[in-house]
Amino acid sequence: MDKNLNVQHLANVKEEGLRYITLPAFSEFPEIVAGFTTRFGGVSTGEFATLNLSFTRSDDKSNVFENYRLLSEDLGVPLNNMVLSYQTHSKNVMTVSKEHSGMGLVTDRTYTDTDGLITDETSLMLVTHYADCVPLYFYDPFKKVAGLTHSGWKGTLQDIAGETIKKMRDVYGCNPENIRAAFGPHIRNCCFEVDVDVAGEFAKIDYAKGHIFSRNDGKWMIDLENIIIESLKRQGLREDNIFRCNICTKCHKEIFFSHRGSRGKSGTAAAFIMIKE
Numbered sequence: 350m351d352k353n354l355n356v357q358h359l360a361n362v363k364e365e366g367l368r369y370i371t372l373p374a375f376s377e378f379p380e381i382v383a384g385f386t387t388r389f390g391g392v393s394t395g396e397f398a399t400l401n402l403s404f405t406r407s408d409d410k411s412n413v414f415e416n417y418r419l420l421s422e423d424l425g426v427p428l429n430n431m432v433l434s435y436q437t438h439s440k441n442v443m444t445v446s447k448e449h450s451g452m453g454l455v456t457d458r459t460y461t462d463t464d465g466l467i468t469d470e471t472s473l474m475l476v477t478h479y480a481d482c483v484p485l486y487f488y489d490p491f492k493k494v495a496g497l498t499h500s501g502w503k504g505t506l507q508d509i510a511g512e513t514i515k516k517m518r519d520v521y522g523c524n525p526e527n528i529r530a531a532f533g534p535h536i537r538n539c540c541f542e543v544d545v546d547v548a549g550e551f552a553k554i555d556y557a558k559g560h561i562f563s564r565n566d567g568k569w570m571i572d573l574e575n576i577i578i579e580s581l582k583r584q585g586l587r588e589d590n591i592f593r594c595n596i597c598t599k600c601h602k603e604i605f606f607s608h609r610g611s612r613g614k615s616g617t618a619a620a621f622i623m624i625k626e
């Protein structure tokens with residue numbers, strides 16, 4: 350069975366009720382709850398319609414909170430069990446424990462500049478945010494450690510994926526050979542074009558070189574997924590433990606929030622992962 354996330358997995362996404370896609374990569378681990386939200390099922394309007402999950406845009410905060418309440422109700426996970434990142438395109442990965450319960454949602458965060466979250470606690474749902482950037486989900490079924498990392502192009506340049514694996518190894522003793530990694534929906538190589546300055550930054554990374562393509566109009570295309578996979582393999586992940594996502598958020602901007610697809614006027618989706626008790 351194909352455990353990559355494919356367009357066929359969008360078949361169940363309808364324009365009524367709260368809808369998120371689940372990750373086939375973790376389907377054999379009943380203790381894992383993991384998914385990625387769509388635009389559907391929330392109360393926000395306009396460019397944020399409807400399930401905007403970001404408090405940092407100009408959306409009405411009470412609508413965003415109601416969207417989280419709906420997600421909480423649907424997943425059966427109390428808001429106080431969620432822990433939100435503080436994303437600044439950093440390469441920082443934080444170890445999450447019970448003291449962080451509800452932070453970013455029901456209490457203030459005690460941290461800043463945190464784009465990756467890892468935990469070995471059960472019943473704590475890690476939550477990160479996206480509108481085209483790359484969601485990375487991690488799980489070590491032996492050590493029972495989960496991770497969730499936001500890797501946009503800036504995070505990919507800084508190798509936050511590699512940082513996440515190093516931290517899972519150093520803090521929790523995870524063997525990279527046992528870690529399963531899965532990509533969520535993001536802007537793929539069909540749509541992710543950059544100018545020469547950004548392409549030049551990627552060209553400095555030796556393992557990225559085969560995944561940058563020049564076009565004849567002076568723009569460049571970057572394949573973030575393959576660059577991240579190269580990094581994960583260098584950290585010791587087995588290729589058969591890495592699951593791709595063939596769904597592009599810009600190509601499916603009617604289903605997912607897409608910064609590029611909506612020329613910057615976009616709400617924000619959430620990725621989530623939790624180890625059940």
Ligand SMILES: [Zn+2]
Pocket residue numbers: 536537538539540597598599600
């Ligand atoms: Zn695309």
